[in-house]
Amino acid sequence: MKKKSLYLVVLSLIAVLSFFIPVETVSAADTALEDIQEKGTLVIGTSADFPPYEFHSTVNGKDTIVGMDISIAKKIAEDLGVELKIEDIGFDSLLPALESEKVDIVISGMSPTDERKQSVDFSEVYYTGGQNIVVREADKEIYTSTADLTGLKVGVQTGSLQETLAQEQMPDSEILSLTKTTDLLLALKTNKVEAVLMEKPSAEAYVGNDNQILTFDGGFQLEEGEQGSAIAxxxxTQSLVAAVNSSLTEISEQDLVSDYLEEAGTHLQEAQGGTEEDSTDSNSILNYWNYFLKGTGYTILISVVSVFFGSILGVILSFMRMSKNKIVHFLATAYVEFVRGTPMMIQVMFIYFAVGYLVNIPALVSGIIAVSLNSAAYICEIIRSGLNSVPKGQSEAARSLGMSKKIAMRQIIFPQALKNIWPALGNEFITVIKESSIVSIIGVSDLIFQTRVVTSVSYRGIAPLVVTMIIYFILTFSLTKLLNHYEGKMNHD
Structure with a gap:
């Protein structure tokens, strides 16, 4: 009997883990360029928090991603005769998005290092800037070189060249890696780090719009492959690489990069608020209400849909776990334990990137699926515990009156269990609202994503966080009151 149970456990685990086994693919002919021209769009991946390369700005009253890299991408798309589509993703998720074919190319001020060349191909270098250190204005006399930062905490962007340089050339400093540049600068201003390593043009762009920080050359030693930015x-996909290199050659010959940088500078000035006379009024956090409204809408959408499908799947899983069929029971148990034993962030990235090898699922749909599957595991346990809390005598009494199992469950058992599980179920619904913010890592424009956009556009770190906290509180408090209302009605029944 024990051996049979062990076999069932192993079989269940194999069924779950089979989804994670990589599928070997046969190399096909290079049709990358033809595929893009046939579908009529060039999808680029970028991390739009890196002025003047790429950043958010309000253009004609609409949130738009602009910058030098975006202008280059537009030129490439024009030369290919296709439309440009931009996917704003965290910098450390750009290469996974490329490998899983969520994007066609990555253009995000990325340096063609030897490590990256092992997994992706690169174009010719289209721009060479430099590596700078950003510090607080108040510390300008204290920190003037990397040597002054020995033993201190330094911020870098996750997966960037600056992270590698800090690890190799500043071994005695403590490294703090964050996904967004705006988060790094907020950490600098709030004394969480003493300095931030950044690409020179980006550092100068932020310093030019913020009198609380300054920048200087870091004096880093770079190898030839680490110099400059290229497209991944x-x-x-050499046919596409060759076509893009042709556009980059034309850009270089006509010195279009200078024009693109000048245009980016104009957008930066507009983002800051234009002239000194109107900068105070235009940079009020209330002027960014449309960003918060959009983010709130997506957060509510993700939460409602995920709770709906998560509840349905949770009910099914709970009955599977209570089933006397050992295979069904162990399949449900393996699912619940696996989902509860892995971080939601990994689940979101797996659905979006790994499953993307088989099916091209949009970021929003991927986020909803991941949150639904995660919530289902917890709802399953809540419902199962509630059903088990109903005394067995209730079921036996219902059967003695001639009720079938289904009728007894629907009319007798479940209504009593619902009263017991309602508070825990309500807590899970509230948790879904807050934890759904994890979908921002794959570029879904939820409230957290839009908060980062506002931080980037307004060059303000604390105010957007305060507004976001208030919005989340309003959402969760309203839901709590609604759930308490129905809980009270149940208690009176």
Missing amino acids: FKKD
Whole structure:
């Protein structure tokens, strides 16, 4: 009997883990360029928190991603005869998005290092800037070189060249890696780090719009492959690489980069508030209400849909776990334990990137699926515990009156269990609202994503966080009151 149970456990685990086994693919002919021209769009991946390369700005009253890299991408798309589509993703998720074919190319001020060349191909270098250190204005006399930062905490962007340089050339400093540049600068202003390593043009762009910080050359030693920025491609797409290199050559010959940088500078000035006379009024956090409204809408959408499908799947899983069929029971148990034993962030990234090898699922749909599957595991346990809390005598009494199992469950058992599980179920619904923010890592424009956009556009770190906290509180408090209302009605029944 024990051996049979062990076999069932192993079989269940194999069924779950089979989804994670990589599928070997046969190399096909290079049709990358033809595929893009046939679908009529060029999808680029970028991390739009890196002025003047790419950043958010309000253009004609609409949130728009602009910058030098975006102008280059527009030129490439124009030369290919296709439309440009931009996917704003965290910098450390750009290469996974490229490999899983969520994007066609990555253009985000990325340096063509030897480590990255092992997994992706690169174009010719289109711009060479430099590596700077950003510090607080008040510390300008204290920190003037990397040597002054020995033993201190330094901020870098996750997966960036600056992270590698800090690890190799500043071994005695404590490194703090964050996904967004805006988060790094907020950490600097709030004394969480003493300095931030950044690409020179980006550092100068932020310093030019913020009198609380300053920048200087870090004096880093770079190898030839680490100099400059290039465009990343999926391996074995040389036809696309050649076409992009042709556009980059034309850009270089006509010195269009200077024009693109000048245009980016104009957007930066507009983002800051234009002239000194109107900068105070235009930079009020209330002027960014449309960003928060959009983010709140997406957060509510993700939460409602995820709770709906998560509840349905949770009910099914709870009955599977209570089933006398050992295979069904162990399949449900393996699912619940696996989901509860892995971080939601990994689940979101797996659905979006790994499953993307088989099915191209949009970021929003991927986020909803991941949150639904995660919530289902917890709802399953809540419902199962509630059903088990109903005395067995209730079921036996219902059967003695001639009720079938289904009728007894629907009319007798479940209504009593619902009263017991309602508070825990309500807590799970509230948790979904807050934890759904994790979908921002794959570029879904939820409230957290839009908060970062406002931080980037307004160059203000604390105020957007305060507004976001208030919005989340309003959402969760309103839901709590609604759930308490129905809980009170149940108690009176």
